[in-house]
Structures are given as structure tokens and as C-alpha cells.
Amino acid sequence: MASSVKAVARENYAGNEKKTFRALFKRSYLAIPYGLFLALFVVFPLFLIVYYAFTDKSGGFTFNNFVAFFSSSTYVSNLLISIGIACVTTAVCLLIAYPVAYILSRFKSARSYIFVLLFIAPMWINFVLRAYALREILNLFGLLGKTNFLNTVIGMVYDFLPFMILPIYTTLIKMDKSLEEASADLGGNGAVTFFKVTLPLSVPGIVSGAMMVFLPSMSCYVITDTFGNSKVPLIGKLIESMFGTNANWNMGSALAIVMLIIMFITMLLTGGFKGEKETTRGNAL
Amino acid sequence: MMKKVLAYGFLTLVLLCVYAPIFILIIFSFTDANIVGQWHGFSLELYKRLFTVERLRNMIVNTVVLALLAAAVSTVLGTLGALGMFYSKKIWKKVLGGASNINVINAEIVIAVSLALVFSMFAFNKTYYSLLIGHVAFCTPFVVLSVIPKLKQMDPSLYEAALDLGATPRKALFRVVLPEILPGIVAGFMLALTLSLDDYIITSFTKPAEFDTISTYVYNAVKNTAKSELPAFRALAAVIFLIIVIVVVILNVRAGKKNKNETFMKKEIK
Numbered sequence: 144m145a146s147s148v149k150a151v152a153r154e155n156y157a158g159n160e161k162k163t164f165r166a167l168f169k170r171s172y173l174a175i176p177y178g179l180f181l182a183l184f185v186v187f188p189l190f191l192i193v194y195y196a197f198t199d200k201s202g203g204f205t206f207n208n209f210v211a212f213f214s215s216s217t218y219v220s221n222l223l224i225s226i227g228i229a230c231v232t233t234a235v236c237l238l239i240a241y242p243v244a245y246i247l248s249r250f251k252s253a254r255s256y257i258f259v260l261l262f263i264a265p266m267w268i269n270f271v272l273r274a275y276a277l278r279e280i281l282n283l284f285g286l287l288g289k290t291n292f293l294n295t296v297i298g299m300v301y302d303f304l305p306f307m308i309l310p311i312y313t314t315l316i317k318m319d320k321s322l323e324e325a326s327a328d329l330g331g332n333g334a335v336t337f338f339k340v341t342l343p344l345s346v347p348g349i350v351s352g353a354m355m356v357f358l359p360s361m362s363c364y365v366i367t368d369t370f371g372n373s374k375v376p377l378i379g380k381l382i383e384s385m386f387g388t389n390a391n392w393n394m395g396s397a398l399a400i401v402m403l404i405i406m407f408i409t410m411l412l413t414g415g416f417k418g419e420k421e422t423t424r425g426n427a428l
Numbered sequence: 429m430m431k432k433v434l435a436y437g438f439l440t441l442v443l444l445c446v447y448a449p450i451f452i453l454i455i456f457s458f459t460d461a462n463i464v465g466q467w468h469g470f471s472l473e474l475y476k477r478l479f480t481v482e483r484l485r486n487m488i489v490n491t492v493v494l495a496l497l498a499a500a501v502s503t504v505l506g507t508l509g510a511l512g513m514f515y516s517k518k519i520w521k522k523v524l525g526g527a528s529n530i531n532v533i534n535a536e537i538v539i540a541v542s543l544a545l546v547f548s549m550f551a552f553n554k555t556y557y558s559l560l561i562g563h564v565a566f567c568t569p570f571v572v573l574s575v576i577p578k579l580k581q582m583d584p585s586l587y588e589a590a591l592d593l594g595a596t597p598r599k600a601l602f603r604v605v606l607p608e609i610l611p612g613i614v615a616g617f618m619l620a621l622t623l624s625l626d627d628y629i630i631t632s633f634t635k636p637a638e639f640d641t642i643s644t645y646v647y648n649a650v651k652n653t654a655k656s657e658l659p660a661f662r663a664l665a666a667v668i669f670l671i672i673v674i675v676v677v678i679l680n681v682r683a684g685k686k687n688k689n690e691t692f693m694k695k696e697i698k
Binding site for chain 2: 175246247265266267269270283364365396406
């Protein structure tokens with residue numbers, strides 16, 4: 144009797160095993176279309192960029208594109224200006240976004256929700272349309288065409304500010320408030336508590352926000368074109384011109400590789416990507 | 429008290445800066461002057477133009493149709509991808525997840541030129557297909573990123589229970605797993621929609637020459653101000669803003685209801 148029960152149990156177990164194995168097999172197959180799509184339209188294109196970057200117009204292997212890039216003072220200064228603009232934009236965004244996020248995180252949840260929505264809502268207006276709106280304001284103040292560098296930074300900050308506010312706000316909200324209370328109980332005044340407890344704990348939010356502002360502002364030539372009068376050359380614009388009017392795909396690809404390398408370095412420095420963009424953008428909804 | 433005044437003052441100042449450009453566009457959408465700052469008397473001419481000038485209307489319809497199409501394709505592809513990835517072996521999870529995240533961090537211009545290279549290699553760049561694939565390529569990873577957390581939160585025994593109760597794997601997926609991850613799928617769809625509506629760089633590299641979305645049209649109109657339709661975009665900004673306000677109000681009302689329900693439930697428990 145006992146042995147027959149055992150046999151049935153064993154049979155059932157084996158059956159289940161088989162069933163889950165089959166299910167496992169089938170379910171992972173669901174990723175095949177996306178896998179093929181990624182291979183064809185994400186990974187392969189990057190290999191193509193590498194191929195073009197290391198070949199000349201006739202298709203022969205060469206380092207000349209990179210040599211040309213680093214020996215041209217115009218190109219290198221473009222790159223440095225891009226990095227400079229990105230740094231200034233990130234710093235200004237941080238200076239505005241941190242207090243905003245901090246104040247919002249202290250609100251009661253219902254009111255905080257409404258205010259966060261207020262800061263996020265402009266993001267849903269078309270990006271180029273928003274740039275156009277700001278351009279009209281700058282025009283009204285007579286700034287357009289005069290202070291190109293400043294205009295570019297204003298435009299970048301205007302467009303990327305929500306990307307900085309959201310991750311900082313999210314980390315501040317998730318922070319354990321009792322740590323601040325503990326600091327106060329142990330005799331730390333407001334400033335000490337902020338600089339020794341709150342600020343260090345919100346560093347992850349600052350880092351992901353900074354990455355989300357820094358990387359796009361290095362190449363976002365829509366803004367410089369809209370009201371920097373294209374006088375502030377960004378590396379993104381340079382790449383665009385190589386594929387457009389200049390028609391030098393090899394040079395353009397080399398520039399794209401340089402951008403990829405800078406991105407890679409930024410990621411290494413900031414400790415890499417942790418899907419923060421998703422949480423931020425997702426929270427926006 | 430002083431602190432509170434300072435805090436509110438700062439928030440108001442930042443919000444004012446954020447909304448001033450939009451409000452000025454909206455105010456000047458009710459006059460037909462060519463330049464913002466000039467007032468030629470109240471008129472709804474710009475709104476009339478927005479909906480009657482064929483090129484403007486086409487561009488708006490193009491943008492919306494493309495965004496809906498791209499978001500739908502991205503949502504299907506991304507949801508299937510997330511499901512498959514979640515249930516596959518660790519190594520495939522890593523490979524696919526890594527490849528999927530490339531376009532999340534990559535600069536738009538690099539995505540755009542790399543796609544343009546591939547499309548021109550297969551000789552179909554600057555067609556509607558290349559445009560759609562371009563949009564799907566940068567929207568889908570965000571769908572995957574919104575679905576994966578829901579899969580992780582889901583109780584894995586639900587699917588097994590469905591199988592034990594006699595459901596076929598397909599049925600279990602559609603009837604049990606899909607409803608569980610639906611909020612993630614919806615969020616992913618909305619995200620893809622807004623990303624597609626917003627895009628300029630990838631669109632400009634992959635679109636057919638005669639095809640314009642709001643982004644490409646405004647960009648070209650701003651650079652080449654001779655085009656007379658630019659003032660009509662003030663009306664467009666006003667319309668989009670109105671839609672956003674409606675959505676935000678609905679969200680708030682719903683959040684308010686949810687809060688009330690929650691407090692109500694808490695009271696019940698007490």
C-alpha cells in the first residue's frame with residue numbers, strides 16, 4: 144500500500160517536472176522576437192558604427208578618422224565645449240532641483256503628489272515646442288542671439304530639470320526618516336543633520352539624476368539650434384552634420400565612438416546604470 | 429514659519445520659471461500677430477489655422493498615429509521580451525537585458541546614425557518602416573523596464589497553481605500572468621507613447637522627406653522663420669496644455685478617491 148502511494152507520488156512528481164520543464168522551455172521562447180529585433184536594430188548597428196569608424200571611404204582599414212579628430216583643434220574644442228555645457232547644466236540643475244526635491248519630500252503625501260505632478264507636467268508638452276516657447280521668452284527679453292552660451296544652458300536646464308528632481312525626490316521619500324530623528328536626538332542641529340545624514344543618503348538619487356542630465360545635454364543639439372543660433376557647437380551637431388551636409392559617414396562614426404566612450408567612462412565613474420531612468424520616467428506617469 | 433514662507437516662495441519661483449514660457453505662448457495664441465509680444469486684438473485665427481491648414485493638420489495626425497503605432501508595437505514586443513527574459517536562463521537574461529538597456533543609456537544621436545547606417549544598407553532608409561522601427565527601437569526598452577518589476581513582484585506559484593489546476597501554459601499566461609503584470613504593461617505603453625511623441629533626433633534621421641511630425645515641423649519652422657505657420661504652434665501648445673491639465677485633474681481625482689478608500693478601509697479595520 145505504502146509503496147504504491149509512493150509510486151503514484153513519484154509519478155506525479157515526474158509528471159510535474161516534465162510539465163514545468165516544457166512550460167519553461169516555451170515561455171523563454173517568447174523573447175525570441177525581441178531578441179532578434181535587438182540583434183538586428185540595436186547591436187548590429189553599433190557594430191556597423193565601429194566598422195565605419197575604422198575604415199576610409201573605399202573601405203580600407205584605417206585609424207585616420209580618429210587621428211583627424213584629435214588633431215583638429217575645432218573638433219577637440221567642440222568636444223570640450225560639449226562637456227563644459229553638460230557640466231554647467233548638470234550643476235545648475237542640481238542646485239535648483241535639490242531644494243525643490245527636499246521641500247517636496249517634506250510635504251504630506253497628497254499635497255506632495257500634486258506638486259510633483261506640477262513639476263512633471265511640462266515634460267508632456269512636446270520637447271521642441273517647449274524649446275520654442277522658451278525661445279520666444281528669451282526673444283522678449285532681448286537675450287536671443289546675444290548670450291549664446293547662457294541661452295544654451297538656460298534651455299538645457301529648462302528641459303532637463305524634471306529628470307534631476309524626480310530621482311532625488313524618490314530617494315528622499317524612501318529614506319528612513321528615523322535616521323534624521325536619531326541625529327537630532329543625539330544633539331545634531333539642522334545643518335549637521337542635513338550634511339551628515341540627509342545629503343549622504345541622497346547621493347544615489349543625485350548620481351542618477353546627474354547622469355540623466357549630463358549625458359543628453361552633451362549632445363542635445365535641438366536646443367542649441369533653437370536658440371543658441373547654432374553658435375554653440377555640440378558634438379551631437381557635429382555627428383549630425385557628418386551624416387547630413389558633410390556626408391562623411393566614416394568621420395561621423397568615429398565621432399559616435401568618441402561619444403560612446405565618454406558615456407562609458409561616465410557610467411564607470413558614477414557606478415553604472417541601475418534602471419534608475421525607468422523609475423524616474425515611470426514615476427512621471 | 430519663516431522657513432515655510434521661504435520654502436513656498438522658492439517652489440513658486442521655480443514653478444513660475446517653468447510655466448512662464450508656456451503661459452506666454454497660450455496668452456499670445458489668442459491673437460494673430462506673427463511675433464510673440466505684439467497684440468493685434470483677440471482672435472481665434474490661430475486655432476482655426478491649426479485645424480484647417482492641411483499641412484498642419486496632417487502633421488498632427490501623423491504624429492499621433494505614429495506614436496500610437498510605435499507604442500502598440502513596442503508594448504507587444506517589450507511585454508513578450510520581458511516575459512521571455514524573465515523565464516529564461518540566467519545567461520540569456522543577462523545578455524538580453526544588457527542589449528535591451530543599450531538604447532536606454534545611449535545618446536539619441538548615436539542611435540539615430542547607427543540605425544540610418546543599417547537602413548541605408550538594406551536600402552529602406554527614410555521610409556515609413558524605417559521611421560516606425562526607429563521609434564520602436566528606442567521605446568521598447570522602456571516597456572521592458574516597466575514590465576520586469578511587475579514580474580518580479582508576482583507570486584511565481586500563481587502560474588504553477590494554474591498549471592496544476594489544468595490550465596495549458598498559454599492559458600495560464602493569458603489568464604493568470606498577464607492580468608498580474610497589466611499595470612506595468614499599461615505604464616510601458618504610456619511611456620512609449622510620450623517618448624515617441626517627444627522625439628526629434630531619431631525621427632529626423634529615419635523619416636521620409638515629405639513626412640513631418642510636430643517635432644520636426646517646429647524645429648524646421650523655428651530655424652527657417654519665413655514659414656508662416658509658426659504662430660499656429662502657439663495654439664497647438666495651448667491645446668496640448670489643456671489636454672495635460674485634464675489628465676492631471678483626472679489623476680488627482682482618482683488619487684483622492686483612492687486615498688479616501690484607504691482611510692475608509694483603515695477606519696473599518698479599527
